Amino acid sequence: MSQFVMPSLGADMESAILMEWHVKEGDHVTKGQVIAEVETNKGVIEIEVFEEGFVEKILVKEETECSVGTPLAIIRTEGEKPITKEAPQSERIKVSPAARKKAKEMGIELSSLAEGTGEIHLSQIETTSKPLSNTSQPSGMRQAIARAMSRSNAEIPHYYLTTSINMTPALHWLEALNATRGIKERILPAALLIRAVVLALKTVPELNGFWENDAPNISPAINPAIAIALHKEGLITPALLNADSMGLDETMHQLDDLITRTRAGKLRNTEITQQTITITNLGDLGVESVFGVIYPPQIALVGLGRIMDAPWAEGDALCVRKVMKATLAGDHRATDGRTGAKFLEKLNDLLQHPQELL
Amino acid sequence: MTQEQIKSAIIEQILEIAPDIDEADIIPDKNIQRSLEIDSFDFLKILMNLSEILGVEVPESDYAKVDTVDHMCAYFMEHR
Incomplete structure (x- = not known):
């Protein structure tokens, strides 16, 4: 078994959003196959898997922000037996796309809102948001x-x-x-x-x-x-x-x-x-x-x-x-x-x- | 095709290749590449699409004659 982790897509990247899975649990994958899309400050990037095997478990849901190194899925190589027990879940914050966009515009740190539930909704951002100064937030890029x-x-x-x-x-x-x-x-x-x-x-x-x-x-x-x-x-x-x-x-x-x-x-x-x-x-x-x-x-x-x-x-x-x-x-x-x-x-x-x- | 139709085909292809350009920014007598920041790759693609629509391939030696929307339109009228 091996973990498929959020790759570092450049020295300046700390985290990215897992946008879409191209595979589901049980699928066979080959070396170099694109198995997911992530959104970074460089745009949407297709990410490849570097080994052949089966998708044993998907650990992270779509539209989840994950830091570099977060396990995203478990890949079972040919010949290995499927696992039965639950794989450890990584810490993650669930944010709706509208909430993420708003938070970015307002310059709000998402992790500060997610304590306890691990989920963030648009309404939370709106109630937390304070008027900002005139300096506009530069884009991620x-x-x-x-x-x-x-x-x-x-x-x-x-x-x-x-x-x-x-x-x-x-x-x-x-x-x-x-x-x-x-x-x-x-x-x-x-x-x-x-x-x-x-x-x-x-x-x-x-x-x-x-x-x-x-x-x-x-x-x-x-x-x-x-x-x-x-x-x-x-x-x-x-x-x-x-x-x-x-x-x-x-x-x-x-x-x-x-x-x-x-x-x-x-x-x-x-x-x-x-x-x-x-x-x-x-x-x-x-x-x-x-x-x-x-x-x-x-x-x-x-x-x-x-x-x-x-x-x-x-x-x-x-x-x-x-x-x-x-x-x-x-x-x-x-x-x-x-x-x-x-x-x-x-x-x-x-x-x-x-x-x-x- | 009438001159008007050719002109709108040109504008349509500019917007197709560079979708974030505002149609209002396309000034017919301004240099297409410079005024709209269109690079040589995008410019070639615009000409490629237009060659399929209008059946006219612009040779490189004629690029100077297709630098603005107006000039391009006249060129296609003459060579179709």
Whole structure:
């Protein structure tokens, strides 16, 4: 028997709401199967089970807020006998969705109301609520970003390196490629850039990984976190998992899928916990360069600015080229500027020979 | 399709792809991507949906001609 617990979906997460079970007691489950949906400050996340077996018992009802590590279900592996006695129930607070929403708006701590009964109703929130001051409560997502970024700036000694990249060869190559394709098979420059970053990381793997227990831990898989702006507010950086095993078409296809699911609130737990480096491309917003803040425990962030027409010296002539500024933010505990420079040089080199990116 | 119908199809697809945009914020002579904060992925999806509805695929080399709702409408009128 093993317990299926509320996973930690990022260092900043303390609890989440179990929204929906996709399985019931007695169901057979396989490794990697999505068995529940939880609502976090990053939106609704699908969570997977990491072993094969049967759902012996569901311990937590839907719409229950649980802290990280709370047992949610018991999984019986093949061959084990079903248990007969009652499994220990975890402490939990039952809150109606309307009450939770109201409490959030009013800035009321739910645990303070649940003493005794373990249940909270909307009427309780309304009678408890006191008028608030003018300062509005930031959203859960804003608070999560605030915590992670404060930690980053306090703990990580950042260094920054920038290089200007002539994007004309890559864009010409892409235009020619897209001209031979239907609209559904077109590749966007964003996908080409991610592919180039991933390939450059294969040459300079020192930037892909984590700073853990006072030492760098390089990840064999390359799972770049892609900064995706939500239409309403905020930003999520889910991972494009195993991007190192994708060609250019697959990178475009998976990126499209990731953006769609991020905006629809349909991400999986592995996608928001296994990022190994962040790529942020503020190009669409028209800024020249991005000096990003590394997301701990990652050790690097690649910031890509807008591709713009700029004067460019070639030989002894001055011409106009499409130019992009690529900026690397590195964690100086894990790497030195020399490693960062090697990475940017490789990135530049790949974008001058775009056919290698296919 | 009349010009009006094409225009409403364009607006409908913008709202379909970016559902939190308020229809009142779509100004026909403003740059679609910049004024509505639509990224290159969403823009491509809008063109993909419109190509299915109107049967016209906009090549990348013509993107400059479809930057606003008005321009896009004129483009589809001309190429349908």
